[in-house]
Amino acid sequence: DAGVIQSPRHEVTEMGQEVTLRCKPISGHNSLFWYRQTMMRGLELLIYFNNNVPIDDSGMPEDRFSAKMPNASFSTLKIQPSEPRDSAVYFCASSLALTGGDYTFGSGTRLTVV
Amino acid sequence: DQQVKQNSPSLSVQEGRISILNCDYTNSMFDYFLWYKKYPAEGPTFLISISSIKDKNEDGRFTVFLNKSAKHLSLHIVPSQPGDSAVYFCAANPRADSGTYKYIFGTGTRLKVLA
Numbered sequence: 001d002a003g004v005i006q007s008p009r010h011e012v013t014e015m016g017q018e019v020t021l022r023c024k025p026i027s028g029h030n031s032l033f034w035y036r037q038t039m040m041r042g043l044e045l046l047i048y049f050n051n052n053v054p055i056d057d058s059g060m061p062e063d064r065f066s067a068k069m070p071n072a073s074f075s076t077l078k079i080q081p082s083e084p085r086d087s088a089v090y091f092c093a094s095s096l097a098l099t100g101g102d103y104t105f106g107s108g109t110r111l112t113v114v
Numbered sequence: 115d116q117q118v119k120q121n122s123p124s125l126s127v128q129e130g131r132i133s134i135l136n137c138d139y140t141n142s143m144f145d146y147f148l149w150y151k152k153y154p155a156e157g158p159t160f161l162i163s164i165s166s167i168k169d170k171n172e173d174g175r176f177t178v179f180l181n182k183s184a185k186h187l188s189l190h191i192v193p194s195q196p197g198d199s200a201v202y203f204c205a206a207n208p209r210a211d212s213g214t215y216k217y218i219f220g221t222g223t224r225l226k227v228l229a
Contacts, residue, residue: 004157035219042120042221043158043203056216091157102148103217105157 006092006106013113018080021109024073025094033103034067034077035091043091049075082113117141118206120220128228133191135223137204140185144206148217149178149189152201161202162189194227201225 005024013019025032033048047057049069057067064083069075079086089110093103119138127133137147145166150158164171164178164187171178177190191198201224205217 033216040221041116043205043219045216045218048216093157102160102163105150105159107155107157 004106011111016081019082021077023075023092029094031095033093037089084113087113118218118220120223122223124224126226127194130193133194135189135202137187139206143208146207148205150203196227196229199227
């Protein structure tokens with residue numbers, strides 16, 4: 001398996017533009033997580049899905065952020081409009097179950113909003 | 115507020131010596147803990163875990179200790195090797211019957227092992 005695949009690896013955009021981050025989880029994993037890494041807060045959980053259904057989006061910072069999982073093999077995280085403070089590395093992770101075990105992370109998308 | 119805290123942002127250790135990375139948590143509902151290792155430009159990878167029913171778990175050079183009364187866990191790496199240089203994240207998961215199922219991560223500790 002190729003692991004969790006995220007695209008793009010790097011994204012530079014201007015403030016106010018829409019940004020879409022993509023994730024393909026490991027085949028057979030039924031839980032998917034979006035995390036954001038910053039120096040100040042480390043890895044923050046934004047939202048997670050179980051069997052394609054959003055379970056907890058309490059970590060989504062603002063209404064500008066939205067996430068979808070239309071099927072078991074694809075998820076998107078969208079920021080509209082983007083702001084400089086959204087600059088961070090965004091990670092997607094998947095796992096076989098919600099609890100226990102470990103997550104498999106993608107390589108992340110480094111987002112820079114100028 | 116940070117429910118999982120790694121108060122040392124960085125640590126330098128000589129090759130061959132012991133590395134000790136610390137993690138504190140505030141929520142007594144947490145009962146499963148993990149350590150992840152992250153190299154630059156890569157995603158975090160799972161390293162070792164411990165359940166609250168144990169106070170120690172060992173895997174090769176890596177040992178995690180859990181002190182529930184102090185709400186503290188630590189990762190020991192012995193002997194440390196240059197390839198261990200990375201950022202280490204501590205993560206905690208609440209009990210399954212708590213109704214939530216999300217790992218809470220700390221801010222990470224950057225370990226540098228000097229050759």
